[in-house]
Amino acid sequence: MHQARSDFLRVMVERGFLHQCTDFEGLDALAATNRVTAYIGFDATADSLHVGSLMQIMILRWLQKTGHKPIVLMGGGTTKIGDPSGRDEARQLLTEETIERNIAGIRRVFDRFLRFGDGPDDAIMVNNAEWLDELRYIPLLRDVGRHFSVNRMLTMDSVRLRLEREQPLSFLEFNYMVLQAYDFVELARRYGCRLQMGGSDQWGNIVMGIELGRRIADLELFGLTTPLITTSSGAKMGKTAQGAVWLNPERLSPYDYYQFWRNTEDPDVGRFLRLFTELPLDEIARLERLEGAEINEAKKILAFEATRLCHGDAAAQAAAETARRTFEEGALGADLPTLVITRAELAARVPLYALLQRTGLATSNSEARRLIQQGGARVNDTVVSDATATLGEESLTSEGVIKLSAGKKRHALVRVT
RNA sequence: GGAGGGGUGGCCGAGUGGCUAAAGGCAGCAGACUGUAAAUCUGCCCGCGUCAGCGUACGUAGGUUCGAAUCCUACCCCCUCCA
Numbered sequence: 001m002h003q004a005r006s007d008f009l010r011v012m013v014e015r016g017f018l019h020q021c022t023d024f025e026g027l028d029a030l031a032a033t034n035r036v037t038a039y040i041g042f043d044a045t046a047d048s049l050h051v052g053s054l055m056q057i058m059i060l061r062w063l064q065k066t067g068h069k070p071i072v073l074m075g076g077g078t079t080k081i082g083d084p085s086g087r088d089e090a091r092q093l094l095t096e097e098t099i100e101r102n103i104a105g106i107r108r109v110f111d112r113f114l115r116f117g118d119g120p121d122d123a124i125m126v127n128n129a130e131w132l133d134e135l136r137y138i139p140l141l142r143d144v145g146r147h148f149s150v151n152r153m154l155t156m157d158s159v160r161l162r163l164e165r166e167q168p169l170s171f172l173e174f175n176y177m178v179l180q181a182y183d184f185v186e187l188a189r190r191y192g193c194r195l196q197m198g199g200s201d202q203w204g205n206i207v208m209g210i211e212l213g214r215r216i217a218d219l220e221l222f223g224l225t226t227p228l229i230t231t232s233s234g235a236k237m238g239k240t241a242q243g244a245v246w247l248n249p250e251r252l253s254p255y256d257y258y259q260f261w262r263n264t265e266d267p268d269v270g271r272f273l274r275l276f277t278e279l280p281l282d283e284i285a286r287l288e289r290l291e292g293a294e295i296n297e298a299k300k301i302l303a304f305e306a307t308r309l310c311h312g313d314a315a316a317q318a319a320a321e322t323a324r325r326t327f328e329e330g331a332l333g334a335d336l337p338t339l340v341i342t343r344a345e346l347a348a349r350v351p352l353y354a355l356l357q358r359t360g361l362a363t364s365n366s367e368a369r370r371l372i373q374q375g376g377a378r379v380n381d382t383v384v385s386d387a388t389a390t391l392g393e394e395s396l397t398s399e400g401v402i403k404l405s406a407g408k409k410r411h412a413l414v415r416v417t
Numbered sequence: 418g419g420a421g422g423g424g425u426g427g428c429c430g431a432g433u434g435g436c437u438a439a440a441g442g443c444a445g446c447a448g449a450c451u452g453u454a455a456a457u458c459u460g461c462c463c464g465c466g467u468c469a470g471c472g473u474a475c476g477u478a479g480g481u482u483c484g485a486a487u488c489c490u491a492c493c494c495c496c497u498c499c500a
Contacts, residue, residue, distance in 0.1 A: 264454075267455080299452095326453090328453095362446090365464085366463080369466090374460065376448070
């Protein structure tokens with residue numbers, strides 16, 4: 001489609017990050033000759049981000065790699081109010097301390113992907129609470145509010161779709177786009193930020209920011225969005241059995257993160273390699289041509305590279321090695337989730353279902369029992385289908401552990417002290 | 418402020434006094450088939466319990482009944498229309 005002159009936009013196009021851009025040629029010309037400062041906003045509702053945000057993280061990374069300056073904007077101000085979307089009555093308001101902690105956790109994720117500092121192309125993280133907290137209503141209405149047309153706002157997708165579906169839309173939420181537009185202008189003033197990026201659902205908000213910048217500060221700003229990413233079977237990406245696929249190791253171990261990518265559906269492999277690894281495009285083209293069982297090689301590379309970016313080389317090696325030993329040799333991998341119990345407890349015999357529950361392979365004893373009855377539970381790779389079975393010291397392997405499995409893919413170890 | 422409609426299991430959504438731990442769908446788990454993929458078929462899917470047992474559950478709190486998700490009262494929340 002587009003021929004980009006700038007490294008940054010060329011990467012965006014070639015690797016599939018670009019969905020829409022407000023002025024492709026203009027931005028391209030700017031990025032080809034100047035260092036561009038760009039930002040993406042993130043909520044501070046959890047202490048980590050999940051793969052749903054990974055595209056956004058990757059474009060900030062590419063931005064930096066191609067010589068530009070990324071700003072990570074934390075929505076500390078907006079989070080304080082609480083996102084009013086949906087019909088969910090129990091949205092608890094986050095306290096200031098929680099938000100602080102969340103921002104700190106998210107910062108650790110970004111530290112893996114970006115280089116922060118004071119240099120011209122070092123990334124910075126800023127919190128919109130810095131300016132939103134101090135806004136005064138009347139001045140805001142006079143200076144900013146008068147540039148927004150309600151008629152226009154009502155036609156924006158985010159609002160229109162809600163109204164058409166007769167779903168509630170609070171005034172607070174209606175104002176989100178005003179605040180977000182204001183953020184962009186504030187970042188432009190403070191840091192010379194010229195570009196806002198985001199998911200395709202942010203298009204309307206981004207455009208509002210650009211218009212506001214032109215009206216109140218005579219700024220020429222740009223916007224760029226990424227496509228909404230789903231798996232080829234249509235599922236929203238980033239959900240798994242246990243919940244969201246988190247990017248920090250306290251929430252999801254590097255091994256599980258590796259497994260998430262390892263289990264990518266065939267048709268997604270090429271696309272994911274382009275988006276979530278930094279392998280050269282010709283190498284990716286080669287990998288995605290693999291067919292049948294051979295595509296598993298490509299999935300291993302995807303899993304390894306994606307894990308490396310997020311958790312570092314050592315963790316990725318360990319995860320890959322554990323996966324290899326567990327799946328290809330049927331042996332034990334050191335990285336598997338491990339439960340430690342005392343030798344005395346084991347000697348007194350422990351029900352299998354209890355161990356399954358305690359290792360996290362089942363969420364309750366009932367679920368563990370069902371698992372056993374359905375033939376999905378294995379002890380040291382032998383199926384055990386008696387729901388009343390107990391384990392004792394005889395189950396310890398020569399390595400001094402018990403390997404428990406739930407189905408073919410989920411494994412855990414029990415060790416004694 | 419007035420009138421009407423509604424709050425059911427992770428989500429959607431049936432259910433108007435016992436047969437309801439609650440139809441159906443989605444999501445999820447396991448088995449079969451495979452390539453740690455997809456699709457398909459089968460079983461499971463509140464908790465505790467070595468079965469058929471018990472405990473909780475249909476917005477919240479009470480009440481009526483031998484018996485309530487279903488009836489009554491109060492409260493909370495949501496939606497629509499009117500003012």
